Amino acid sequence: MKLLVTGFNGFVAGSVIAQAKGKWEVHGIDLAEIPTNDPHIFYHKLDLLDDKKLTDLFRKIAPDAVIHTAAMANIDVCQNNQERAGQVNIGITKTIARLSHEMGAKMILCSTDSVFDGTKGNYCENDTPNPINFYAETKANAEQIVLSASDKNVVTRLSLVMGLPVMGQGNSFLADTIEKLKKGIRIPFPANEIRTPIDVITLGRALLELAGNQFSGIIHLAGNSKINRYQIAREIAVTLGFSPDLIQSTDSSAMEGRATRPNDVSMDNSLAKKTLRTPMLSLSEGLELTLNFKI
Ligand SMILES: NC(=O)c1ccc[n+]([C@@H]2O[C@H](COP(=O)([O-])OP(=O)(O)OC[C@H]3O[C@@H](n4cnc5c(N)ncnc54)[C@H](OP(=O)(O)O)[C@@H]3O)[C@@H](O)[C@H]2O)c1
Numbered sequence: 001m002k003l004l005v006t007g008f009n010g011f012v013a014g015s016v017i018a019q020a021k022g023k024w025e026v027h028g029i030d031l032a033e034i035p036t037n038d039p040h041i042f043y044h045k046l047d048l049l050d051d052k053k054l055t056d057l058f059r060k061i062a063p064d065a066v067i068h069t070a071a072m073a074n075i076d077v078c079q080n081n082q083e084r085a086g087q088v089n090i091g092i093t094k095t096i097a098r099l100s101h102e103m104g105a106k107m108i109l110c111s112t113d114s115v116f117d118g119t120k121g122n123y124c125e126n127d128t129p130n131p132i133n134f135y136a137e138t139k140a141n142a143e144q145i146v147l148s149a150s151d152k153n154v155v156t157r158l159s160l161v162m163g164l165p166v167m168g169q170g171n172s173f174l175a176d177t178i179e180k181l182k183k184g185i186r187i188p189f190p191a192n193e194i195r196t197p198i199d200v201i202t203l204g205r206a207l208l209e210l211a212g213n214q215f216s217g218i219i220h221l222a223g224n225s226k227i228n229r230y231q232i233a234r235e236i237a238v239t240l241g242f243s244p245d246l247i248q249s250t251d252s253s254a255m256e257g258r259a260t261r262p263n264d265v266s267m268d269n270s271l272a273k274k275t276l277r278t279p280m281l282s283l284s285e286g287l288e289l290t291l292n293f294k295i
Contacts, residue, residue, distance in 0.1 A: 004063035007070030011170025015204030065211035078135035079259035089138035097149035118262025159222035163200030163290035191230040194264040196222035199286030225283035
């Protein structure tokens, strides 16, 4: 079975690809020049905005499943570059949904808890999105495209993803936090932003399971701990032996230059627990898994 993963060099894709090895013939696409000498992983350097080259590659690979992680995933960058964010997060999704349908491949989109406005919390799959920043607007739009392209497709809404990069790079807030803690830098985290963080290893497993099973529709991939970002960072500091006093409590509205974030986008993970063999974990279990994970 062939698996195509977009965003090869990204944070989430690294976990997916590392754990797919030996179980899938893995193909990955990204923008960067990435040397790979693993005979089981095929890397294709390509700008996904290039429709023609993407179409040719897609037809050549003929994937059975596609995990679409590539995106402009930085909320503030999206807010300040809306045209590009629309092209990447909506335009590319549209092309991949069309090609997946054409090839009979199942497509799994990585969407976000941020599609909700954060006024309620404990969101279920059938709650209605109401984005409050441009990034979330592009993702809500992408969700509709993927769901209407084929009834095989899956929209995964990811909660805050926590962990160390398994391969490649990408935006790991855990890695950034550790670097700052090592230097003794005090770091502000918003206590009003409530999340249900999922570790990147569990997430990779769940995405692979969804690529290979019969589930279709929307599913929330979230951990078992409902906790604010200040508390998350304190737990990380304590677990790693740093002083929790280096973590400072702040409020989103006091953090200048940031696009608006929703307050409480905690998600109900009951469907994931019922549907998947991959267990959803608490924050401390997820931290232990990601800190000790070896390929
Ligand atoms: N991380 C989280 O906490 C989180 C939470 C909720 C949802 N999500 C969603 O999950 C997905 C994966 O997130 P992530 O944290 O792994 O993001 P990431 O680390 O930023 O990875 C995204 C990858 O996509 C690549 N990419 C972007 N535009 C491309 C293009 N035109 N052609 C080819 N490759 C391109 C990026 O390359 P460059 O770096 O060179 O641009 C990057 O390697 C995203 O869709 C994100 O919206 C993430």
